[in-house]
Amino acid sequence: MLEQERGTAMTDPAAGERLKRAWQALADDELRASRPADAAVVDSEAVWRVAAGQGSAEERRRVLDALGTDPAIAESWRLASELQRELEARQDEERRVVPFKRPLVRRSLPWAAAAMLLLAVGLGLWPSLGPEDPTAYRDPTSQDLGSGVIVNLVSESEPMPRHDAVLRWSFSPAGETSGQGVSYTVRVLTSELEPFVVLSELTIPEARLPEERLADLDDPAILLWQVEAHTADGRRVTSPTFLLELVPKSEIQGDRQIPGPSTAPEKPSDAESSSAEP
Amino acid sequence: MTSDTTTDETVAGLRSALERVVDRVCPPWLRDQRDDLVQVAVIKVLEARRKSGEGIGTVAASYLYRVAHSALVDEIRRRRRRREVAFDEGGDAVEQREKVLDPEHEATSRQLGRAIVGCLGGMKEARRWAVTLYLQGNNVPESSRALGWDPKRTENLVYRGLMDLRKCLSKKGVRP
Numbered sequence: 001m002l003e004q005e006r007g008t009a010m011t012d013p014a015a016g017e018r019l020k021r022a023w024q025a026l027a028d029d030e031l032r033a034s035r036p037a038d039a040a041v042v043d044s045e046a047v048w049r050v051a052a053g054q055g056s057a058e059e060r061r062r063v064l065d066a067l068g069t070d071p072a073i074a075e076s077w078r079l080a081s082e083l084q085r086e087l088e089a090r091q092d093e094e095r096r097v098v099p100f101k102r103p104l105v106r107r108s109l110p111w112a113a114a115a116m117l118l119l120a121v122g123l124g125l126w127p128s129l130g131p132e133d134p135t136a137y138r139d140p141t142s143q144d145l146g147s148g149v150i151v152n153l154v155s156e157s158e159p160m161p162r163h164d165a166v167l168r169w170s171f172s173p174a175g176e177t178s179g180q181g182v183s184y185t186v187r188v189l190t191s192e193l194e195p196f197v198v199l200s201e202l203t204i205p206e207a208r209l210p211e212e213r214l215a216d217l218d219d220p221a222i223l224l225w226q227v228e229a230h231t232a233d234g235r236r237v238t239s240p241t242f243l244l245e246l247v248p249k250s251e252i253q254g255d256r257q258i259p260g261p262s263t264a265p266e267k268p269s270d271a272e273s274s275s276a277e278p
Numbered sequence: 279m280t281s282d283t284t285t286d287e288t289v290a291g292l293r294s295a296l297e298r299v300v301d302r303v304c305p306p307w308l309r310d311q312r313d314d315l316v317q318v319a320v321i322k323v324l325e326a327r328r329k330s331g332e333g334i335g336t337v338a339a340s341y342l343y344r345v346a347h348s349a350l351v352d353e354i355r356r357r358r359r360r361r362e363v364a365f366d367e368g369g370d371a372v373e374q375r376e377k378v379l380d381p382e383h384e385a386t387s388r389q390l391g392r393a394i395v396g397c398l399g400g401m402k403e404a405r406r407w408a409v410t411l412y413l414q415g416n417n418v419p420e421s422s423r424a425l426g427w428d429p430k431r432t433e434n435l436v437y438r439g440l441m442d443l444r445k446c447l448s449k450k451g452v453r454p
Contacts, residue, residue: 015454016412019443022390022454023413044351048344053423060426064407067414068398076351077414078303086295087343191321220325 024078026071042066044076051080148173150227150239153205159247162214162221167207169239171229181232191222214246221246288339289327292346293320300350307361308354315353322349390452397446405439412436 042063049055050063066073153168154160167186184202188209189195199207205227214221223246227239296316301309308315326345394413398406411421422432447454 016440018387018390018454019394020413020415022387023394024415025387026391026395044348045344047351048347051420051424053426057426060424064410064425068395068406068410072355074414075303075354076347079299079350079354080347081414081416081420082299082302083295083343083347086299087339090291090295090339191325220328222325 024074042070042073044080047073047076048080051077052084148229148231148235148237150229150237152239152242154242154244156243156245159245161247162217162249163211165209165211165214165244165246167209167225167227167242167244169205169227171205171227171237173229173231173235173237183230185228185230187226187228189224190217191220191224196223217246219248219250221248288342289320289323292323292339292342295343296320296346296350304354308357311357315350315357318353319346319349322346390447390454393447393450393452394443396450397443400446401439401442405435405442408432408435409439409443412440 046055046059046063050060055063063073063077067077068074149172151170151172153170154166160166171182171184173182182203183200184205184207185198185200186202186207187195188197188199197210197213209223217223223244224241225244226241229237229239231237293316296319297312300312300315304312304315323342323345327342330341398410401409407425408421411424416424418429418433418436421436422429425432427435444454
């Protein structure tokens with residue numbers, strides 16, 4: 001191809017950007033109208049593979065054909081391309097600086113790592129849970145070290161039995177504030193970020209999760225929980241989000257029966273709230 | 279990924295990457311839900327890692343990023359469907375349509391977009407693919423990898439394809 005022709009085609013970056021913007025801004029209905037009725041279904045895994053250069057010839061054909069006519073596939077492709085660029089940048093960075101790093105202690109296992117991630121991420125569960133207030137999930141949660149520190153005392157690497165799931169933590173108030181007169185509220189979410197239970201007005205740093213509700217959770221049962229401490233002088237300290245894994249249903253011993261609705265409830269301990277909310 | 283990179287660092291980096299990607303790719307109404315989208319994807323990554331049996335040491339970053347992509351795509355589709363239902367139902371459930379700040383520019387852009395679709399439909403397959411990838415924002419090395427062709431061939435096809443596109447648009451009376 002002549003260099004002059006090549007120049008005409010490609011050296012107008014502004015025109016190129018206008019083309020790209022116009023293409024990427026096409027309304028769904030306009031793209032769909034050009035999609036053949038017998039077009040093959042393409043899933044996101046296939047898009048990822050082809051974008052990474054890993055798809056078979058047939059898969060490549062299906063994805064590339066769909067790219068021009070299916071807005072969902074076009075968006076999935078752009079997400080894949082951007083993520084793969086991020087991945088490559090990360091891998092390039094690691095290759096440049098690779099001091100030996102001691103791996104995590106074996107005992108920490110993945111759930112401690114997940115807790116560290118959530119600490120860094122700052123999943124906010126305050127001021128209220130539920131789909132009516134999605135901002136609660138977005139507010140960064142970092143411990144206000146000026147008011148105190150809440151530490152999880154429950155292992156995140158060992159699944160907890162569903163019949164005896166007790167959350168425990170320690171609270172170290174800052175300054176001259178003593179631990180006297182502190183009350184706690186514990187909020188628990190499912191791994192789908194749906195509210196699970198709220199236990200409030202707790203007077204000791206311990207919360208027992210309702211057994212009958214835990215029994216209903218499907219495997220893998222992973223819960224997220226967060227503590228808010230209310231000091232006597234009116235301060236509030238919010239913990240990071242902790243992670244709790246429950247023993248899979250398949251591993252529950254046959255002779256251990258989980259009480260059903262007809263069983264009289266256990267006498268509540270001091271750790272249980274009088275205002276427990278489902 | 280090197281064997282010395284710990285999984286928690288990879289997942290923390292992945293979260294930042296997901297946030298940037300959503301900001302770059304998603305329309306404004308989805309960008310407003312960025313943190314929720316990313317959080318759901320990260321949770322799914324953690325679950326997938328657990329199911330894979332990789333509990334100690336490292337997990338390939340490429341695996342985590344692939345899972346994150348699928349989770350993000352699924353969540354975006356779910357939210358789009360919910361939004362479509364809200365529009366169909368009307369009433370208080372209807373969101374405000376995004377304001378079009380420049381209607382004339384918007385109309386011109388849509389006209390150009392429709393013309394591009396028409397022109398691509400008339401192109402030969404190889405050039406159509408190459409130009410589509412260009413329009414999607416992929417550079418020559420990325421397109422070459424996706425197409426499975428050597429970079430020189432890919433570059434030529436992009437150039438020729440864009441030439442065809444310009445001619446076709448010109449015939450339609452549309453200028454990019």
